[in-house]
Amino acid sequence: MTELRFACDAMLGRLAGWLRLAGFDASFDASLAGPALAGRAREEGRWLLTCDRRLTALAGPRVVLLHGAGVEAQIRELRRRLSLTAAPERFLVRCSVCNGDLAPAAREAVAGLVPPYVAVHAARFLRCAGCGRVYWPGSHAAAITRRLQELFGG
Numbered sequence: 001m002t003e004l005r006f007a008c009d010a011m012l013g014r015l016a017g018w019l020r021l022a023g024f025d026a027s028f029d030a031s032l033a034g035p036a037l038a039g040r041a042r043e044e045g046r047w048l049l050t051c052d053r054r055l056t057a058l059a060g061p062r063v064v065l066l067h068g069a070g071v072e073a074q075i076r077e078l079r080r081r082l083s084l085t086a087a088p089e090r091f092l093v094r095c096s097v098c099n100g101d102l103a104p105a106a107r108e109a110v111a112g113l114v115p116p117y118v119a120v121h122a123a124r125f126l127r128c129a130g131c132g133r134v135y136w137p138g139s140h141a142a143a144i145t146r147r148l149q150e151l152f153g154g
Helices: 013-021 034-043 053-059 071-082 107-113 116-121 139-152
Strands: 005-008 025-028 047-050 063-065 102-105 125-128
Touching (some): 005 013, 013 025, 013 071, 034 047, 034 053, 047 053, 071 139, 107 125
Parallel strands (some): 005 025, 005 047, 047 063
Antiparallel strands (some): 102 125
16 A cells, blocks of 8 residues: 655644654645645645645645644544554654654764763664754653554554
């Protein structure tokens, strides 16, 4: 089965972030609107997610008009309408900021990019192939994982 890929409109930045945290390829560019956004979504084989009824007419068949207010309601809609599921082993494998893939990074390679305490004590590091942002398993990762399990019913 082909993995679902998304393009989120300018009103859905938070949703894009949570989809990325759940492991989905979710593009988001607040500067793209209307025909440009719809065209890019089609070209890249993405489902266009939008709250704008007018945009659905431009998007073609792979569009979801979301009615829910807030990420929780929007993910419920996507779960229902696209049978969207997220596997826990795919959580936290994409950059929540730029959508890039995260890859293991050596402590020495990222030591100057993280707080000194983290550089010494973190068990492992991940670095975004797109923007270079560094991630490590702090208490925030456990909280995010719990929230993803709540959102995706796992």
